[in-house]
Amino acid sequence: MITVRVPAKVNVQLGVGGLRADGFHDLANVFFAVALGDQVTATAAEPGTGVTLSCAGPDADQVPLDGTNLAARAARLLAAHHGVPADVHLHIDKSIPVAGGMAGGSADGAAALVACDALWALATPQPVLLELAAELGSDVPFALLGGVALGRGRGELLEALPVSGTFHWVFAVAEGGLSTPAVFRECDRLREQAGTGSGIDQVPTPDPSAALLTALAEGDPVALAAALGNDLQAAALSLRPALTGCLEAGLTAGALAALVSGSGPTCAFLAKDAAGAEAVAAALAASGTCRAAHATHGPVAGAQVIDGG
Ligand SMILES: C[C@](O)(CO)[C@H](O)COP(=O)(O)OP(=O)(O)OC[C@H]1O[C@@H](n2ccc(N)nc2=O)[C@H](O)[C@@H]1O
Numbered sequence: 001m002i003t004v005r006v007p008a009k010v011n012v013q014l015g016v017g018g019l020r021a022d023g024f025h026d027l028a029n030v031f032f033a034v035a036l037g038d039q040v041t042a043t044a045a046e047p048g049t050g051v052t053l054s055c056a057g058p059d060a061d062q063v064p065l066d067g068t069n070l071a072a073r074a075a076r077l078l079a080a081h082h083g084v085p086a087d088v089h090l091h092i093d094k095s096i097p098v099a100g101g102m103a104g105g106s107a108d109g110a111a112a113l114v115a116c117d118a119l120w121a122l123a124t125p126q127p128v129l130l131e132l133a134a135e136l137g138s139d140v141p142f143a144l145l146g147g148v149a150l151g152r153g154r155g156e157l158l159e160a161l162p163v164s165g166t167f168h169w170v171f172a173v174a175e176g177g178l179s180t181p182a183v184f185r186e187c188d189r190l191r192e193q194a195g196t197g198s199g200i201d202q203v204p205t206p207d208p209s210a211a212l213l214t215a216l217a218e219g220d221p222v223a224l225a226a227a228l229g230n231d232l233q234a235a236a237l238s239l240r241p242a243l244t245g246c247l248e249a250g251l252t253a254g255a256l257a258a259l260v261s262g263s264g265p266t267c268a269f270l271a272k273d274a275a276g277a278e279a280v281a282a283a284l285a286a287s288g289t290c291r292a293a294h295a296t297h298g299p300v301a302g303a304q305v306i307d308g309g
């Protein structure tokens with residue numbers, strides 16, 4: 001039995017370029033891994049059983065337990081790559097909000113790759129795991145890497161970034177999720193409506209912000225707060241206007257900055273320190289603008305075996 005811990009992500013910069021012919025957008029995506037995470041346990045199964053799944057946690061009823069689950073797809077992809085049978089039971093201990101913009105499904109996919117690789121003693125080299133991860137989804141490679149990284153292309157071409165110290169975050173979980181493709185479509189629609197166009201020839205491919213990279217490298221939360229940016233935020237707010245109230249509640253409670261996490265609807269708040277994060281989380285929980293609020297920190301490592309007994 002192998003248990004892997006895997007982090008959720010917040011995008012401290014999500015620069016979205018034009019719509020490509022393949023339906024994806026080129027990004028300048030600065031991923032940041034936070035301690036709020038899932039655990040995936042892989043247990044050996046009888047030959048011919050295939051991949052079976054179970055899930056525990058407050059949102060477990062929203063997690064598909066069929067072959068579409070990213071953890072199951074990851075196990076089958078790894079097995080096919082090595083030509084071994086995909087017989088395994090995967091148990092997901094879920095803390096990451098589902099369809100929340102924190103890459104929860106992607107995290108489970110990355111965790112399943114690492115857990116099955118260890119269970120089946122495959123010793124897959126990291127670059128191969130990263131390639132398999134990219135086949136599963138744009139956010140999956142980062143969940144393997146963790147820390148802070150710049151994702152180019154559709155977010156899968158990663159470069160680790162220097163970072164100092166620990167940053168303190170609060171995540172406000174919304175009622176219900178948002179579909180990632182729907183949020184990208186809304187971003188394109190808003191661009192068309194504004195008359196700028198949404199295609200690859202009309203929207204320049206964004207670059208990472210120099211001020212943001214310096215703030216990360218220097219471990220400066222005030223400077224990071226000033227440099228945070230998410231090009232999907234307007235689209236998420238357009239689809240879910242009530243999120244504005246949540247963002248404002250966190251700022252009123254003393255957060256240094258507030259933004260939508262990735263494609264939303266989870267809202268992320270940067271705090272000055274651990275005590276500041278606890279205070280913002282308590283105020284948000286009492287504000288009635290979200291379902292739950294969690295104080296956490298980062299950066300933390302990517303998917304890692306924590307129990308191999
Ligand atoms: C919003 C982010 O979470 C930011 O990290 C990611 O860009 C989304 O990553 P993801 O959920 O792993 O997305 P994927 O499973 O690869 O793609 C789902 C859908 O999102 C849209 N998509 C995704 C990534 C990207 N760079 N451009 C896109 O337009 C496409 O419609 C795609 O069909």
Ligand SMILES: Nc1ncnc2c1ncn2[C@@H]1O[C@H](COP(=O)(O)OP(=O)(O)OP(=O)(O)O)[C@@H](O)[C@H]1O
Pocket residue numbers: 062063064068069070071092097098099100101102103104105106108109139177178180262263264
């Ligand atoms: N292991 C999984 N955990 C949660 N959802 C999963 C999983 N596997 C597949 N899904 C499906 O993926 C959908 C999106 O869930 P997920 O939690 O990954 O969203 P997200 O965090 O917004 O993704 P991202 O931030 O990568 O765009 C869910 O509604 C669910 O149907």
